[in-house]
Amino acid sequence: MRRSIRRHHYRRIRRRRQSYWLATEMPLDRRRQGIASRTACVCSCRLCGNPRRFFGDRTRQERRAAESYASGLNDLERHGAREPRKR
Secondary structure, three states, rough: OOOHHHHHHHHHHHHOOOOOOOOOOOOOOHHHHHHHHHHHOOOOOOOOOOHHHHHHOHHHHHHHHHHHHHHHHHHHHHHOOOOOOOO
Protein backbone atom coordinates (compact mmCIF):
# COMPACT_ATOMS: atom_id res chain seq x y z
CA MET A 1 0.00 0.00 0.00
CA ARG A 2 1.30 3.40 -0.84
CA ARG A 3 2.34 5.69 1.97
CA SER A 4 -0.15 8.41 1.00
CA ILE A 5 -3.10 5.99 1.09
CA ARG A 6 -1.95 4.57 4.43
CA ARG A 7 -1.73 8.09 5.88
CA HIS A 8 -5.13 8.98 4.44
CA HIS A 9 -6.75 5.95 6.11
CA TYR A 10 -4.96 6.63 9.40
CA ARG A 11 -6.31 10.22 9.46
CA ARG A 12 -9.78 9.07 8.39
CA ILE A 13 -10.00 6.46 11.14
CA ARG A 14 -8.59 8.90 13.69
CA ARG A 15 -11.30 11.44 12.82
CA ARG A 16 -14.04 8.81 13.08
CA ARG A 17 -12.84 7.60 16.48
CA GLN A 18 -12.59 10.98 18.17
CA SER A 19 -15.44 10.01 20.47
CA TYR A 20 -15.26 6.27 19.89
CA TRP A 21 -15.13 4.94 23.43
CA LEU A 22 -18.47 5.84 24.96
CA ALA A 23 -17.22 5.68 28.54
CA THR A 24 -16.55 9.43 28.45
CA GLU A 25 -18.79 12.12 27.05
CA MET A 26 -15.97 14.48 26.15
CA PRO A 27 -13.74 13.88 23.12
CA LEU A 28 -10.58 11.87 23.62
CA ASP A 29 -7.21 13.54 24.06
CA ARG A 30 -4.56 13.05 21.35
CA ARG A 31 -2.91 10.08 23.06
CA ARG A 32 -6.14 8.14 23.62
CA GLN A 33 -7.34 9.05 20.14
CA GLY A 34 -4.15 7.51 18.71
CA ILE A 35 -4.68 4.37 20.76
CA ALA A 36 -8.32 4.12 19.66
CA SER A 37 -7.31 4.51 16.02
CA ARG A 38 -4.98 1.51 16.23
CA THR A 39 -6.95 -0.71 18.60
CA ALA A 40 -10.69 -0.28 18.61
CA CYS A 41 -11.22 -2.50 21.64
CA VAL A 42 -11.01 -0.63 24.93
CA CYS A 43 -9.96 -3.57 27.04
CA SER A 44 -9.66 -7.33 26.96
CA CYS A 45 -12.38 -8.26 29.43
CA ARG A 46 -14.57 -11.24 28.67
CA LEU A 47 -17.13 -9.08 26.87
CA CYS A 48 -14.62 -7.28 24.64
CA GLY A 49 -11.80 -9.81 24.41
CA ASN A 50 -11.09 -13.02 22.58
CA PRO A 51 -13.87 -15.59 23.17
CA ARG A 52 -11.39 -18.47 22.77
CA ARG A 53 -9.51 -17.31 25.83
CA PHE A 54 -12.51 -16.94 28.11
CA PHE A 55 -15.05 -19.49 26.90
CA GLY A 56 -12.89 -22.03 25.08
CA ASP A 57 -14.80 -21.50 21.82
CA ARG A 58 -13.27 -22.63 18.57
CA THR A 59 -12.99 -20.48 15.50
CA ARG A 60 -15.12 -21.27 12.47
CA GLN A 61 -12.08 -22.68 10.69
CA GLU A 62 -11.24 -24.98 13.61
CA ARG A 63 -14.85 -26.22 13.85
CA ARG A 64 -14.94 -26.90 10.11
CA ALA A 65 -11.62 -28.79 10.23
CA ALA A 66 -12.77 -30.92 13.19
CA GLU A 67 -16.03 -31.73 11.43
CA SER A 68 -14.17 -32.66 8.25
CA TYR A 69 -11.78 -34.88 10.22
CA ALA A 70 -14.66 -36.59 12.02
CA SER A 71 -16.57 -37.24 8.80
CA GLY A 72 -13.41 -38.69 7.25
CA LEU A 73 -13.05 -41.08 10.17
CA ASN A 74 -16.69 -42.08 9.85
CA ASP A 75 -16.19 -42.82 6.15
CA LEU A 76 -13.18 -45.01 6.96
CA GLU A 77 -15.15 -46.93 9.57
CA ARG A 78 -18.06 -47.51 7.21
CA HIS A 79 -16.13 -48.43 4.09
CA GLY A 80 -12.96 -49.78 5.60
CA ALA A 81 -9.46 -48.77 4.73
CA ARG A 82 -8.32 -49.48 1.19
CA GLU A 83 -5.20 -51.43 0.53
CA PRO A 84 -2.45 -49.43 -1.17
CA ARG A 85 -2.05 -49.98 -4.89
CA LYS A 86 0.91 -52.09 -5.98
CA ARG A 87 3.19 -50.69 -8.62
